[in-house]
Amino acid sequence: MSEEQTVILDTAGIKRALTRISHEMLERNKGLENVVLIGIRSGGAHLAEEIRDAIEVIEGEKVPIGTIDITLYRDDVSGNLPHQRVGRTEIPFSIEGKKVVLVDDVLFTGRTIRAAMDALMDHGRPCCIQLAVLIDRGHRELPIRADFVGRNVPTSLKENVEVLFDKSNRAVEVVLQKPS
Amino acid sequence: MAEFKHKHIITLQDLTKEEIELLLSTAESMREINNRDIKKVPTLRGKTIINLFYESSTRTRTSFELAAKRLSADTVNISPSTSAATKGETLSDTALNLLAMKPDIIVMRHAVSGSHSFLAKKVSCSVVNAGDGAHEHPSQALLDMMTMKDRFNRLDGLKVAIVGDITHSRVARSNIHGLTKTGSHVYLAGPPTMMPPGIERLGNVTVCANLKEAIQDADVVMMLRIQQERQGKTLMPNAREYARFFGLNPENLKFAKSDAMVMHPGPINRGVEMSSHVVDGKQSYVLNQVENGVAVRMAMLYHVCGGELE
Numbered sequence: 001m002s003e004e005q006t007v008i009l010d011t012a013g014i015k016r017a018l019t020r021i022s023h024e025m026l027e028r029n030k031g032l033e034n035v036v037l038i039g040i041r042s043g044g045a046h047l048a049e050e051i052r053d054a055i056e057v058i059e060g061e062k063v064p065i066g067t068i069d070i071t072l073y074r075d076d077v078s079g080n081l082p083h084q085r086v087g088r089t090e091i092p093f094s095i096e097g098k099k100v101v102l103v104d105d106v107l108f109t110g111r112t113i114r115a116a117m118d119a120l121m122d123h124g125r126p127c128c129i130q131l132a133v134l135i136d137r138g139h140r141e142l143p144i145r146a147d148f149v150g151r152n153v154p155t156s157l158k159e160n161v162e163v164l165f166d167k168s169n170r171a172v173e174v175v176l177q178k179p180s
Numbered sequence: 181m182a183e184f185k186h187k188h189i190i191t192l193q194d195l196t197k198e199e200i201e202l203l204l205s206t207a208e209s210m211r212e213i214n215n216r217d218i219k220k221v222p223t224l225r226g227k228t229i230i231n232l233f234y235e236s237s238t239r240t241r242t243s244f245e246l247a248a249k250r251l252s253a254d255t256v257n258i259s260p261s262t263s264a265a266t267k268g269e270t271l272s273d274t275a276l277n278l279l280a281m282k283p284d285i286i287v288m289r290h291a292v293s294g295s296h297s298f299l300a301k302k303v304s305c306s307v308v309n310a311g312d313g314a315h316e317h318p319s320q321a322l323l324d325m326m327t328m329k330d331r332f333n334r335l336d337g338l339k340v341a342i343v344g345d346i347t348h349s350r351v352a353r354s355n356i357h358g359l360t361k362t363g364s365h366v367y368l369a370g371p372p373t374m375m376p377p378g379i380e381r382l383g384n385v386t387v388c389a390n391l392k393e394a395i396q397d398a399d400v401v402m403m404l405r406i407q408q409e410r411q412g413k414t415l416m417p418n419a420r421e422y423a424r425f426f427g428l429n430p431e432n433l434k435f436a437k438s439d440a441m442v443m444h445p446g447p448i449n450r451g452v453e454m455s456s457h458v459v460d461g462k463q464s465y466v467l468n469q470v471e472n473g474v475a476v477r478m479a480m481l482y483h484v485c486g487g488e489l490e
Contacts, residue, residue: 022371072213072221072223072482077223077224077485082487083184083483084204085182085205085483086206086210086482088212090212091320108221123218124217
């Protein structure tokens with residue numbers, strides 16, 4: 001299928017957005033006390049690392065970071081498609097009583113975030129869960145909203161938004177793909 | 181990327197290298213769940229799994245049952261003494277009756293080789309082999325391979341010795357298929373009465389004359405149980421003589437690599453195929469095998485549920 005592709009955010013734009021998200025996160029939580037980052041595999045996990053680095057530049061402190069795989073919590077596993085590969089969930093700390101900031105690349109229907117919240121609750125009872133996303137493209141199917149958004153991008157359902165990463169898992173570009 | 185399209189898992193012979201690696205990779209992710217406080221994910225909610233065991237089993241049945249429960253499936257266990265087989269019902273009739281209760285997966289252990297292929301043709305649900313006669317025991321081989329991969333971070337190029345009653349061992353056959361597909365070399369040793377002719381044709385397999393030759397410089401030494409319930413009384417003079425020639429003890433374990441892993445599918449006849457010093461020794465991975473068993477079986481149940489009707 002041929003498709004048209006527009007760049008919505010370049011590397012510098014992504015960096016600025018993540019830096020702003022980091023500042024907002026610090027402001028909202030009045031610092032880093034009790035804050036942990038959990039990235040949703042795989043895009044969100046990479047972005048969580050970048051946010052952790054950005055926070056370290058601002059505050060000089062490293063936030064604990066974990067990765068969550070939501071495959072086993074999806075609401076479409078009972079379909080007749082082959083089951084997807086299950087990635088690793090790595091949360092090397094207790095989330096009990098923590099302020100968890102979930103990180104994902106693109107917020108769309110909200111179903112991934114629902115699955116991620118269910119998965120998180122099986123690891124303990126956090127004090128609160130906040131959501132940070134690089135792109136919010138709309139079309140929510142569940143009552144979910146993000147606390148920190150890099151950029152709001154109005155899209156049609158036929159379009160696709162993708163965050164591209166380089167070999168060292170740094171976000172380099174966000175593209176909007178339109179079928180033509 | 182590899183996809184798993186099978187609805188049944190009956191043999192490792194039928195699976196490709198990529199499918200085996202996918203199962204092992206999923207199993208590694210499943211293991212994390214088993215170390216949580218809340219050991220449950222909702223993935224197979226609403227699915228019904230019947231554990232149909234025509235032969236006694238502690239490890240495999242418990243492990244399959246826990247695997248199903250940790251994926252939120254409902255399980256029912258049928259053991260030999262409680263099944264209608266004791267009243268003379270045929271496997272075919274039992275299968276059709278169970279099917280009328282709409283299970284999604286039947287996990288079966290049966291003394292007759294090939295009974296799972298027969299069952300899979302009769303039923304519309306998934307069939308998972310938990311051991312059929314002297315044919316295959318896929319979940320055991322997968323958990324063995326997972327335990328080796330944990331230790332060496334690879335399967336390619338490993339020297340694996342399998343020692344004991346090869347003729348009656350479904351564990352040996354499944355391991356030979358799985359290990360040779362993933363690039364290991366298997367060395368077999370056992371009394372000539374327990375070594376099936378032509379076994380080396382199954383893959384990258386060498387039949388050795390004695391224990392020492394098989395475990396020389398091995399990375400893994402896998403000892404098999406002497407299956408006295410299956411073999412006649414004529415295959416070996418007595419357990420003491422077997423232990424002298426084919427039992428693993430601290431002295432002959434020195435022929436293997438100094439950091440070789442020792443494995444056993446259980447249940448162990450202490451003092452026969454392995455001395456207690458080895459079973460409880462530093463090189464023993466017997467309990468790691470059991471731990472990985474739950475994760476591997478979760479991966480198998482998860483992937484067959486996404487398989488296609490064949």
